[in-house]
Amino acid sequence: MITTHEQVRSNLGVYLVTAEPSTDRTVELIMAAVAGGVRVVQLRDKINSTDHRIRMLRQIVHRLAGSAVTLVVNDDLDAAAAVPGVGIHVGPDDLHPAVARSRLGVDVCIGWSIHDLDQLRDDQALAAVDYVAASPVWPTPTKIDTSTPFGLQGVRRLRDRLPAELPLVGIGGIDLGNAAEVIGAGADGVAVVSAICAADDPRRAAQDLVAEVDQSKEGRS
Numbered sequence: 001m002i003t004t005h006e007q008v009r010s011n012l013g014v015y016l017v018t019a020e021p022s023t024d025r026t027v028e029l030i031m032a033a034v035a036g037g038v039r040v041v042q043l044r045d046k047i048n049s050t051d052h053r054i055r056m057l058r059q060i061v062h063r064l065a066g067s068a069v070t071l072v073v074n075d076d077l078d079a080a081a082a083v084p085g086v087g088i089h090v091g092p093d094d095l096h097p098a099v100a101r102s103r104l105g106v107d108v109c110i111g112w113s114i115h116d117l118d119q120l121r122d123d124q125a126l127a128a129v130d131y132v133a134a135s136p137v138w139p140t141p142t143k144i145d146t147s148t149p150f151g152l153q154g155v156r157r158l159r160d161r162l163p164a165e166l167p168l169v170g171i172g173g174i175d176l177g178n179a180a181e182v183i184g185a186g187a188d189g190v191a192v193v194s195a196i197c198a199a200d201d202p203r204r205a206a207q208d209l210v211a212e213v214d215q216s217k218e219g220r221s
């Protein structure tokens with residue numbers, strides 16, 4: 001039996017977090033990114049309603065049928081619970097990951113943002129999640145209410161202190177020019193919004209990032 005940690009690890013990686021708000025164009029953007037090699041996707045839309053997110057998730061699940069892509073929704077437990085196969089990403093100011101796990105079961109992916117190393121004392125949270133995110137690695141105009149950036153040294157420290165089996169992704173200010181450094185610091189993947197969503201050719205942007213990340217991971221092993 002493959003655990004969701006192992007599945008998520010094998011799908012990382014480049015992790016697409018969608019730009020807000022979500023529309024039909026978001027679904028096409030996800031398909032382009034997946035065609036470019038992305039295997040983990042988060043629908044992030046804090047503007048629209050749960051009903052809207054559920055409709056978006058159903059469309060995305062339908063279009064991704066038969067693929068092994070990991071799909072999560074940001075923050076919204078009711079939306080995740082309404083659509084089989086959809087997991088959730090939560091931060092320290094959201095519901096606790098153990099609450100999400102008890103509602104969603106063991107077969108979907110649950111991710112958790114780490115804003116500071118003190119959160120590593122929360123054994124229940126670490127036991128409930130399939131990956132953690134270093135949040136943020138660098139400052140980003142895409143989300144301005146972040147905590148103090150980890151930087152590469154912070155990512156290394158976080159990797160050293162995490163349970164070895166728990167995948168780590170970096171998020172915040174990551175693009176083709178610096179993704180390799182985040183992987184070099186010990187991350188298993190990079191999560192991006194603008195590097196794919198703001199690209200003229202999202203499929204090509206995803207492909208280039210995936211190639212860069214894959215090459216950096218090979219160089220590490």
Ligand SMILES: Cc1ncc(COP(=O)(O)OP(=O)(O)O)c(N)n1
Pocket residue numbers: 015017042044074075089090091092093094111113133135143169171191
């Ligand atoms: C992969 C990933 N990492 C971090 C975040 C940020 O989560 P959070 O701190 O809860 O902030 P919001 O996204 O809810 O504004 C994320 N969404 N995805």
Ligand SMILES: Cc1nc(C(=O)O)sc1CCOP(=O)(O)O
Pocket residue numbers: 017044113134135136137140141142143146147171172173174191192193194195
């Ligand atoms: C959704 C999100 N969460 C962050 C965190 O630090 O927790 S940073 C972020 C946005 C990342 O956007 P971009 O790739 O354009 O920098």
Ligand SMILES: [Mg+2]
Pocket residue numbers: 074075089090091094
């Ligand atoms: Mg959140």
